[in-house]
Amino acid sequence: MNQExxxxxxxxxxVKLHVSIRTRDTIGEYFRLLWFLRHILGxxxxxxxxxxxxxxxxxxxxxxxxxxxASPGEVVYFCxxxxxxxxxxxxxxxxxxxRAVAIAxxxxxxxxxxxxxxxxxxxxxxxxxxxxxxxxxxxxx
Numbered sequence: 001m002n003q004e005x006x007x008x009x010x011x012x013x014x015v016k017l018h019v020s021i022r023t024r025d026t027i028g029e030y031f032r033l034l035w036f037l038r039h040i041l042g043x044x045x046x047x048x049x050x051x052x053x054x055x056x057x058x059x060x061x062x063x064x065x066x067x068x069x070a071s072p073g074e075v076v077y078f079c080x081x082x083x084x085x086x087x088x089x090x091x092x093x094x095x096x097x098x099r100a101v102a103i104a105x106x107x108x109x110x111x112x113x114x115x116x117x118x119x120x121x122x123x124x125x126x127x128x129x130x131x132x133x134x135x136x137x138x139x140x141x
Contacts, residue, residue, distance in 0.1 A: 021127050030123035037115060044112050051101050051108065052079040059098025063091055083109030 034041065052075060055061060061070040061078055070078065070091050078091040082105045093102050 021124075021131055025130075026123050026127040029126050030120055033119040033123060034116070037119065041112070041115065044108060044115075047108060048079070048083060048105070051105050052076055055079055055093065055098055055101045055105075058095060059101055060094035061091055061098060062094055064089055079105055082106055083112070085109055085113075 055078070056072055056075045059075070061075050062068060063070060063074075074091055078093075081088055081091075082102050085106055093099050
């Protein structure tokens with residue numbers, strides 16, 4: 001009885017591990033990691049606020065279509081869009097200082113995105129490891 005397995009079929013162990021990963025545990029682990037990183041993320045948030053203030057004071061932020069000076073809320077929106085590396089282009093910095101701050105915001109956004117993504121991956125891996133250990137214990141016991 002030598003049957004070839006269909007590559008799309010999963011073994012019983014794979015199915016069990018897939019079903020056993022609990023979303024609540026993974027999300028809980030993710031937020032525990034973010035709590036552990038709170039000082040780093042808080043420091044980066046402080047840098048974001050400082051760069052946003054600098055952008056408002058010296059960035060020459062205007063609307064691209066009307067050339068109207070952006071309000072403080074619109075500057076924060078511009079800084080958030082820049083930090084997330086979206087860059088819609090509806091609001092732009094017009095001074096050299098503003099462009100340098102925009103580059104710093106982009107780098108800051110990449111750093112924060114990397115940290116939060118790494119925390120998410122770590123949480124999922126931790127959940128999968130715990131499942132693997134439990135499955136191993138169930139086989140032995």
